[in-house]
Amino acid sequence: xxxxxxxxxxxxxxxxxxxxxxxxxxxxxxxxxxxxxxxxxxxxxxxxxxxxxxxxxxxxxxxxxxxxxxxxxxxxxxxxxxxxxxxxxxxxxx
Amino acid sequence: xxxxxxxxxxxxxxxxxxxxxxxxxxxxxxxxxxxxxxxxxxxxxxxxxxxxxxxxxxxxxxxxxxxxxxxxxxxxxxxxxxxxxxxxxxxxxxxxxxxxxxxxxxxxxxxxxxxxxxxxxxxxxxxxxxxxxxxxxxxxxxxxxxxxxxxxxxxxxxxxxxxxxxxxxxxxxxxxxxxxxxxxxxxxxxxxxxxxxxxxxxxxxxxxxxxxxxxxxxxxxxxxxxxxxxxxxxxxxxxxxxxxxxxxxxxxxxxxxxxxxxxxxxxxxxxxxxxxxxxxxxxxxxxxxxxxxxxx
Amino acid sequence: xxxxxxxxxxxxxxxxxxxxxxxxxxxxxxxxxxxxxxxxxxxxxxxxxxxxxxxxxxxxxxxxxxxxxxxxxxxxxxxxxxxxxxxxxxxxxxxxxxxxxxxxxxxxxxxxxxxxxxxxxxxxxxxxxxxxxxxxxxxxxxxxxxxxxxxxxxxxxxxxxxxxxxxxxxxxxxxxxxxxxxxxxxxxxxxxxxxxxxxxxxxxxxxxxxxxxxxxxxxxxxxxxxxxxxxxxxxxxxxxxxxxxxxxxxxxxxxxxxxxx
Numbered sequence: 260x261x262x263x264x265x266x267x268x269x270x271x272x273x274x275x276x277x278x279x280x281x282x283x284x285x286x287x288x289x290x291x292x293x294x295x296x297x298x299x300x301x302x303x304x305x306x307x308x309x310x311x312x313x314x315x316x317x318x319x320x321x322x323x324x325x326x327x328x329x330x331x332x333x334x335x336x337x338x339x340x341x342x343x344x345x346x347x348x349x350x351x352x353x
Numbered sequence: 354x355x356x357x358x359x360x361x362x363x364x365x366x367x368x369x370x371x372x373x374x375x376x377x378x379x380x381x382x383x384x385x386x387x388x389x390x391x392x393x394x395x396x397x398x399x400x401x402x403x404x405x406x407x408x409x410x411x412x413x414x415x416x417x418x419x420x421x422x423x424x425x426x427x428x429x430x431x432x433x434x435x436x437x438x439x440x441x442x443x444x445x446x447x448x449x450x451x452x453x454x455x456x457x458x459x460x461x462x463x464x465x466x467x468x469x470x471x472x473x474x475x476x477x478x479x480x481x482x483x484x485x486x487x488x489x490x491x492x493x494x495x496x497x498x499x500x501x502x503x504x505x506x507x508x509x510x511x512x513x514x515x516x517x518x519x520x521x522x523x524x525x526x527x528x529x530x531x532x533x534x535x536x537x538x539x540x541x542x543x544x545x546x547x548x549x550x551x552x553x554x555x556x557x558x559x560x561x562x563x564x565x566x567x568x569x570x571x572x573x574x575x576x577x578x579x580x581x582x583x584x585x586x587x588x589x590x591x592x593x594x595x596x597x598x599x600x601x602x603x604x605x606x607x608x609x610x611x612x613x614x615x616x617x618x619x620x621x622x623x624x625x626x627x628x629x630x631x632x633x634x635x636x637x638x639x640x641x642x643x644x645x646x647x648x649x
Numbered sequence: 650x651x652x653x654x655x656x657x658x659x660x661x662x663x664x665x666x667x668x669x670x671x672x673x674x675x676x677x678x679x680x681x682x683x684x685x686x687x688x689x690x691x692x693x694x695x696x697x698x699x700x701x702x703x704x705x706x707x708x709x710x711x712x713x714x715x716x717x718x719x720x721x722x723x724x725x726x727x728x729x730x731x732x733x734x735x736x737x738x739x740x741x742x743x744x745x746x747x748x749x750x751x752x753x754x755x756x757x758x759x760x761x762x763x764x765x766x767x768x769x770x771x772x773x774x775x776x777x778x779x780x781x782x783x784x785x786x787x788x789x790x791x792x793x794x795x796x797x798x799x800x801x802x803x804x805x806x807x808x809x810x811x812x813x814x815x816x817x818x819x820x821x822x823x824x825x826x827x828x829x830x831x832x833x834x835x836x837x838x839x840x841x842x843x844x845x846x847x848x849x850x851x852x853x854x855x856x857x858x859x860x861x862x863x864x865x866x867x868x869x870x871x872x873x874x875x876x877x878x879x880x881x882x883x884x885x886x887x888x889x890x891x892x893x894x895x896x897x898x899x900x901x902x903x904x905x906x907x908x909x910x
Contacts, residue, residue, distance in 0.1 A: 260501055266508035267584060268817075269548035269777025274504070274588070303461040304500050320508035320816040324852035332771050332857050393820075416830050487820060510819035519819060551779035551788070551818050552757075559682055 260304060264314035265322040265352070273323040274352040275314050275340075281348035284310035291343035296325045312348070326351070365518035367395075367528050367600070371410035371428050377402045379435055384642055386442045387429070388465065388634025389422050389456060391449030393507075394486020394514055395600055396421045398429035399631035400440070404639050406472075408433055409628055418452035426455070442642035444634040448487075448507075460637050462630050463492060463503045469633030470596050471498030474620045479592040482582065482611075482619075483629065484601035486514040489582060491589045498633070502589045510550040512581040514600050519550055520574050523557060524567045532606035535571035542569050547577035571606065579610035586615070596620045598629035651701065652708050654901025655688055655725060656736065657715030660756035660783070661868065662688045664695040665898040666706070667906060670743075674699035675895050684718035692725050708905040712736040712897055714757070731904055733897055734762055734772050740900025741864050742767030744890040749860040752879070752887070753897070754850060754869035756783040761854035771857045779818040781849045783869050788818045789842045792825040793835055800839050801874030807840035821845070839874065847878035854883065864888045866896040 265274035279302070289297045289312065296318045302309040318325045329338055330353075340349050379385055382402040390397040392414060399409045410429035415421045422445070426437055437443075437455050445453030446465040453459070470481040476496040483490040488507035494500055510516045521528040545560070546552040557570050565573075597619045601607055603626070612618050651673075656663040657680065666674040676695035680687045696702060703724060711719050711727035712735075719725045733753070741748045741764060751762040759781045763771035775781035779788070790797045811833060815821040821842075828838050863885050869875050870893035880887050890896060 260503070261589070262502075263504035263588060266506045267548070267581070268509045268511070269546075269552070269779075270775055270781075272584075272588075304464045317814070319505075320814070321849070321852075324849055327852040328855050330856060332773055393823075416827055508816050510817050515819055515823075546777070548777055549779055549818075551784055552777065562682065 262313065264319050266320060270323070272352055273326075275322060275326075276350045276352065277312055278348045279304070279311045281346040282311050283346055284312070285345070286312070287343040287345070288312055288340040288349055291339040293339060294325055294328065296322070297340060323353075362527070364521045364525055364527050366413075369412045371408070371431060373408040373433060374406055377405055377407050379407060379433065384441055384639050385435065385439065386444075386635050386638035386642060387426060387440050388631040388636070388638060389426055389443060389445050389453045390447040390462065390465065390630035390634060391418050391422055391445065391452060392486050392630070393448045393488070395627070396425045396447075396449075397628055397631040398426040399628050399635045400429050400433070400435070401632070401635040401639060404636060406624065406628075406632060409625070409631065411625075411627055414449065418449035419454050422449070422453040422455070442638040444638040444641070446630050446634040457638075458641060460634060463490060463505065464500055465630045465633030465637065466490060466598060467492050467494040467500045467633065468498040468636050469629035469631070470494070470598055472632050472636060473598070473622055473624055473626065473629060474594065474596045477594040478596050478620070480586070480589075480595045481629075482586060482595070482597045483599040484513065484582065484597065484607070485599040489513055489585055491586045493589050493592065504585060504589050506585055509548070511548055511553070512578050512585070516550040516553075516578065517601065517604065519554055520557065520571075523554055524561070524570060526567060526571070529603075531571055532575065532604035534568055535575040535606035536609065537568045538572045541576060542573045544576035544580055545573045547581040553577055575606040575610055578607055579614060582607070582611060583614050591615060591617065593617060594620050596622070598626040600627045602626040650906055651706050652710070652902045652905035653692070653695070653706050654736070654898040654903070654905060655692060655709060655711045655716075655719060655727060656733070656895075656898035656901060657684055657688050657711065657713040657718060658755050658868075658897075659714050659758070661894065662691045662713075662715070663895050663898040664692050665895050665902045666695055666699045666701070667899070667902040670906070672899065675892060677894065680715065684715040685722055688715065688719050689724050708908065710736075710901040710905040712901045728905070729908075731901060734760060734769055736897045736900035736904065737866060738762055738764045738769045738900065739767050739903045740896035740898070741866060741890070743899055743903050744896060745862060745864050745888055747862045748864040748888070750854065750857070750863045752850065752854055752863065752865045753867045754782060754865070754875075755867045758782055759850050759853060761857050763857045763860070773853050773856045775849065775853045780816055780821065781846065781853070783867075785818050785821070785846050786842070786869065786872065788822055789825060792822040793829070793838060795835065795839075800842070801872040803836050804839035804843045804874035805877070807834070807836040809837045809840075810844065811837055811841045813841045813845040816849075843874045844878045847875060847882055851879060851882035859883050859885060861885060862888055864890065866890065866893045868894045870894065
């Protein structure tokens with residue numbers, strides 16, 4: 260399942276997309292993020308269970324701002340969350 | 354001295370209501386469950402008897418979520434002889450889902466909307482668009498109502514019910530009628546800003562001052578809403594059958610424009626589409642109850 | 650040499666008249682539906698204040714959202730239009746030559762500019778979102794039922810920080826109403842409002858990096874409640890020049906005086 264967390268507003272589209280089929284609940288992205296944007300929660304889409312990585316509720320509406328420090332205008336952009344994820348379950352739309 | 358009675362109409366206030374679907378008798382039922390969907394703007398309670406819709410209520414969400422949950426559920430049960438305590442299992446959903454004191458579990462509104470849409474529209478549903486009071490959700494699901502992909506935008510008022518409330522207030526037209534008003538134009542005008550209600554409102558005001566009719570400005574605003582919603586939908590992709598849930602599903606101005614742009618017709622709802630979340634929650638409640646009591 | 654800069658913003662039109670590097674007149678007025686008329690009226694006011702006429706001015710440079718409306722249009726007859734980013738950089742260099750980072754928050758747009766010797770090195774814009782600009786402050790003042798100019802001082806009296814969840818002007822208005830119902834003081838709510846917008850602006854500025862001296866310009870710089878949370882988020886002191894809302898127009902006037910830059 261593709262879970263899109265973020266929004267579109269006047270200034271653009273900002274979504275972090277987690278592929279829950281690929282996500283193995285390892286939590287490496289959670290520790291890699293310098294701003295505690297991500298967390299692991301029980302899978303809320305299945306009454307069966309498992310854990311999955313999500314963008315914390317408080318960040319979903321301001322993801323552009325939360326992720327801004329990792330996305331400088333000039334210079335190298337190395338997104339710690341994307342680099343930490345072995346199954347490559349996380350992508351950023353901007 | 355005679356005093357003129359000044360009636361200030363609240364154009365943004367939509368009517369609250371409840372209903373009992375009478376041809377089901379709860380006294381003969383095995384499982385009585387309820388789903389309570391506490392949204393930021395509207396709260397909905399749906400009571401299900403053996404997995405079929407029995408009664409429901411729709412109210413504006415008040416300042417205290419817990420009280421709203423109790424109020425809307427009690428109202429849904431009014432006149433039925435049932436009480437909250439007699440319900441076998443209750444699931445809370447929506448923005449205020451953790452604040453339903455009598456719910457045994459809370460489940461994300463995304464899952465509940467997919468499940469509820471599957472109930473309202475049938476197993477052919479693959480794409481659900483929910484336009485709520487303060488958010489807009491695009492959900493892809495399978496024939497069982499299981500979520501395959503989703504996107505939720507609750508950051509911005511643009512493309513939501515609140516955006517419509519602001520607009521209804523601006524042109525002094527009751528919110529239940531703005532959609533119809535927007536369709537009374539011969540030619541579709543260019544849309545206003547589709548990305549910010551504040552800017553769209555300022556633009557609309559300027560257009561009204563320039564002499565545009567209410568109908569034309571309404572059309573421009575609804576066109577902007579439709580544009581923005583299509584943008585969001587395109588991110589998750591659209592597959593037939595396509596359905597719309599949430600309060601704004603009743604706004605024909607938005608629905609028809611969406612259908613026109615997407616070149617796809619949304620299925621007609623057989624019951625109030627605003628109940629999708631609460632219905633889905635009530636159905637999950639039944640599944641969880643049966644799992645608990647070993648009936649599965 | 651006399652030059653003029655006209656900054657036609659989303660809310661205010663600002664005019665600065667410069668003679669040999671000195672400001673001899675400043676004027677500003679609300680912008681109405683007719684941009685040309687609004688700008689021309691305030692231009693007339695500035696001319697009167699300076700005791701000169703249009704023919705005394707060698708060059709006029711326009712900037713701002715509505716800058717194009719006065720390009721080669723009488724009575725102003727602006728000779729050139731420059732972007733607000735370029736004008737802002739030039740204006741700041743005139744006022745605070747040691748500036749390296751400029752934060753410009755107007756009515757509808759927030760901008761971060763990296764500058765060196767008055768030239769733009771990098772910039773970032775927070776556009777088309779009312780929550781990241783002055784409109785947000787105004788809408789919140791309305792929701793709190795206080796005058797816009799009182800909102801800042803009110804926030805400075807607060808002793809508590811409370812978070813603001815809404816990231817949208819419209820939703821924030823509802824949130825303010827429910828905070829009032831929860832008996833939170835107006836001082837604390839006002840502070841939350843300023844913290845919220847300062848957070849958004851800071852995040853944006855961090856994308857170009859913060860280097861001292863940091864200068865704040867634009868209409869929002871007049872708000873005393875805006876500076877403390879900004880300084881806190883950016884971990885640096887911030888300089889607000891005199892007449893910060895005129896810096897864009899000043900920059901345009903400076904560019905008018907040095908067309909070969």
